[in-house]
Amino acid sequence: EVRVGCVVGYTGFFKLQCMRGRWQSIGKICQRKSCGHPGDAQFADFILEGEDFVFGSQVVYTCHKGYQMVSRRNTRRCMEKGWDGTIPVCEALxxxxxxxxxxxxxxxxxxxxxxxxxxxxxxxxxxxxxxxxxxxxxxxxxxxxxxxxxxxxVTCPVPVIENGYVLGNIQEYKQHEYLEFECNPTYKRSEARDPTCTRTGPRAEWSPTPVCERKCKLSNPNLLFPTGGASYDPPYRNVFPPGERVKITCGDRYYISRPQDISAVATCKDDGEWTFQLTCREVTCNRPRDPTLYDWRNWEPRLKLLDTVRYSCKGGYKRTDGATEATCTRDGWSPNPLCQEITCNRRDFHNADVEDPKQTYRDGEHASYVCKEGYRGSFYLTCGKNGWSGQQQCKLHTECQKPDVQHGFIVGPYNETLYYTCEEGYKLVTKPWWGEAKCGSTEALAQCIEKSACGELPVIPHMEVESQRNNYTHGESVTINCKEGYVAQFVRLTCHQGKWNDSETSLEKICQRDHCVPPPKVTNAVVVTSRQKEYTSGSEATYQCRDQYTIKGVATVTCINGTWEERNFTCTRTYIQMHLKLLQMLYERVQLVQFHSNLIFFFFKLAAMMQDNFEWRMFVYVLLILCVNTIYTNYQTEYTSGSKVTYQCRDHYTMEGVGRITCINGQWEEEKFTCSPTGTYIQKHLKLLQMLYERVQLVQFHSNLIFFFFKKWQL
Structure with a gap:
């Protein structure tokens, strides 16, 4: 065995063993040496290049945004004895x-x-x-x-006004100065006030913004009708020219113009206003002030549509039609009236006579009856809130005979009365499913007919019936013939499974009058055809414009099936009349200029006569300046309410106060300004003298020029 050490940068050892002529490795192996974490740099991040923080790996540091590297190196490498170098430093830019x-x-x-x-x-x-x-x-x-x-x-530039134009030649306005502008024909200002150059936060802008709009407009429906659920027709428009119409439809619980109307058509007038106020109002009912009410179980002063209130009536009165509560409708409280006097119409019997008869009886009154010959007994009935109470007690001296009822049966008698009805599969020709007959009466009993039959033809107002039958069976029909002056809404009535096919149509509406209401009113025109009580279909009405107005279009309208056809004509003022006012204005203007010219010359001559009296001459000059300097510009033919006139002092004079007056309801408001001279006493009068002379010459020239043109116009 031989023990072998690891090279530089690695840790551990391993053994080699000689086995059958070959070296074999046994035991531990060599691993890269770890340097640990390289350290974080402030305001910087690093990226590792290599495998973990071990021998041979490298980290690269990058400064954060807004910081720069001040160290010479931005890297560190893992060496045998650890990380080389130092952690880089980043400083803010x-x-x-x-x-x-x-x-x-x-x-x-x-x-x-x-x-x-x-x-x-x-x-x-x-x-x-x-x-x-x-x-x-x-x-x-x-x-x-x-x-x-x-x-x-603070200055404001001259704005660009769509459909309008700025008056004057001022290119830039200072703070608090007014902007004078006019709108093109068929347009008007969105605000009556003149825009002012105003500082708004860090900006200068015109307040209010100068805008020229068409004469009639609709506001945003969400603003105009916050809870009315209104819609416009035509939709997606909010400006309309004069003469154009718009249909406004309110929500189910709202109305416009009248509580009965959910929708209405408004027309844009020449003055920029609609023919009526375009506002959807909620249908409400005020607390009733009915002296016949005894108890009203709601203390709210106003309730909404379809709200109900329980109530009771005073003595001698009952709730109308048996109602237990009142309902708020578009026509007010229903039923109307809420309470009705308790009365009973006299009740007659074929076998009894009433004593001291009256046609109507009040609550609590009695009607006494005496039985006729052939009957015995007497009785009385009492009038109450549920009608007559009490029973008829006349009895026959003979026995009550029961007649035969085909497809039906009879029970009784009870109190001298027989009661009968039909068997299964049949019904009485009359509406109640049962009938009654007095003993000894000669009146025939109602007939039993099949359930699929309709019985007699119902009574239809204004309908002519050629022949009447007792019974119409399933599938049979009748032609509707209305009387003269009435038109049928459909042609035939058909019996179908026991019902007439008009069961969903009110009988009163089957035959309707075929006529129109009086012709509609037209501005500056009157109807010249003979006035009729009723205008039947085909009737015509011809209009004639007032003097100095001309008809454009066909001035005759025709009644067609109860509706006047749409008119397609207007009354327009003639050209001569349109210029009469202008002619009159020009004449008055010429007279005004001539008056000022003569007045200025008078003062000028007067001042020349006072050469030796300097103070009096200065006084005359001041009067002359007041005369000249208070002639306003932008003269118009007429000034409507809200119009403004601006005065401007001449050179070397300062305006004290607001040099504007407003027309309010036909009257000019009081002037609250003066023009005061500036500069030294002598200099201001020398300049004044020169200005006066130039002004007099200018006014005289304009006066002569205007008279010249006026004379030419007359010729």
């Missing part, structure tokens, strides 16, 4: 120092900023806004993410 303008406030360390450090910026003055990033940070490359921002005066 540092951004260069930066500075900001004096009017910019900077928060953070700008001189020694490492990776990840943040600088925040604000403006020192509230009259300035920040242009640039509000915050920057030191990135992984040791550079700042953006440049240092600047603080500048």
């Amino acid at each position: 540092q951004c260069p120092a930066i500075s900001a303008d004096n009017n910019v406030q900077m928060i953070g360390d700008a001189d020694e900023a490492n990776y990840g450090n943040v600088l925040r910026f604000t403006c020192r003055s509230s009259n300035e806004i920040l242009y640039g990033s509000q915050q920057i940070y030191c990135n992984e490359h040791g550079q700042w993410s953006d440049e240092t921002p600047k603080c500048r005066e």
Whole structure:
């Protein structure tokens, strides 16, 4: 045996044994020597190259994002005596120092900023806004993410207004300044207020945003109808031009216009408003104020559709139709009225006479009866909430005879009355399944017919019946012939398994009137055909526009099956009338300019006459300036409520107050501004004198020019 040691970097030993002329290995073998964990570097990770931490393996260190390696080597190798070298060192990258303008406030360390450090910026003055990033940070490359921002005066650029345009030539507006703009025809402002250049947080913007919209619009359904479940037709639109219509359908428990209407059609008017308020309201019922109520078992002041309330009535009254509770409907509380006076119609008997007869009896009243000749006895009935109480007690002097009922049987008599019904497979031709007959009566008993038969034809209002039969069998039919002025909703009635095929249709609705309501109203027009009580199908109505209006389209509509055909005409103001107001405005404007021209010349002449009196001359100049400087611009023909007029002082004069007035309900609001002179006392009047002379010449020139054009127009 020979003991053999391991080479450098390995541990252990093994033996070689000579066996039959060959060396064989026995015992332990050599294994790579372990160096253990190489050690973690701060702000860095490492990757192992090799098998575990053993002799010959190597680890490579990499710095984290935003850090850089400051050691010469970034690797360590496992050697015979352990890891060579030292653990590498990573330091954070540092951004260069930066500075900001004096009017910019900077928060953070700008001189020694490492990776990840943040600088925040604000403006020192509230009259300035920040242009640039509000915050920057030191990135992984040791550079700042953006440049240092600047603080500048709050200004707003001229906006681009779709379907509108900005007035004036101002290219940039300062804070609190107003924007004057107009909308194109058929469009209007979304807000009545003029937009103002406003600082909003770190930005400057127009408030409210200048927007021109079509004249009629629908808000978001989720906002307009938060709980109404409304829908529009046509859908997916929210702006409509004048004359266009939209159908609004509310949810099951809501209404629009009237509580009975779930849907309605609104038309966009020329003034930008709908013909009625597009709001779905919930159907509710107020607590009833009925003096006949005794008990109302709900103290809520208002209840919703289909809510029910139990109630009772005062003495002498009963709940209508035997109801036990009231239900809130689209027509109010049902039943209506809730309580009805307890009355009983007089009841007549063929074998008795009533004493002191009346047609109607109240609660608790008695009706006394005396039996007729051939009968014996007397009795009385009492009127109550359930009708008459008591029994008829007239008895025949002779025995009651039972007639034969084919396919049926009779029981009785009970209290001088026979009761009968039909056998299985048959039914009475009348609706109740049983009948009754008084003893000695000559009235025939109702006939028993097969269950598949329908009996007599039901009574249909406004229907002509040529011949009436007692019984119609299964499969037989009758042609419906309505009276003149009425139209049948279907042609035939057929008996099918004991029922007429109109069982789901109200008998009152089978024959309906064939006429239209009066013709619809049309703006600026009136119907010139003779007024009729009823407009039958085929009737026509012709419209005529008012004076100075012209008809466009066919001005005649026809009644077709109870509905007026859709009109396709309008009344439009004639061209001459459209320009009458403009002509009148121009004439008034010319007179106004001529008046100011004459007034200015008067003051100017007056000042020239006072050359020796400087103070009086200055006083006249001030009056003259007030006259000139308060002539406003943007003159219009008419000013609607909410319109604004802006005044502007001339050069060397300062506006004190708000130089704007608003038209409110036909009246201009009070002026709250003045134009005061600036500069020294002498200089301001010298410039004023020069301005006056130029102004007088300019006004006189405009006056003559306007009169020239006006004369040309008259010619």
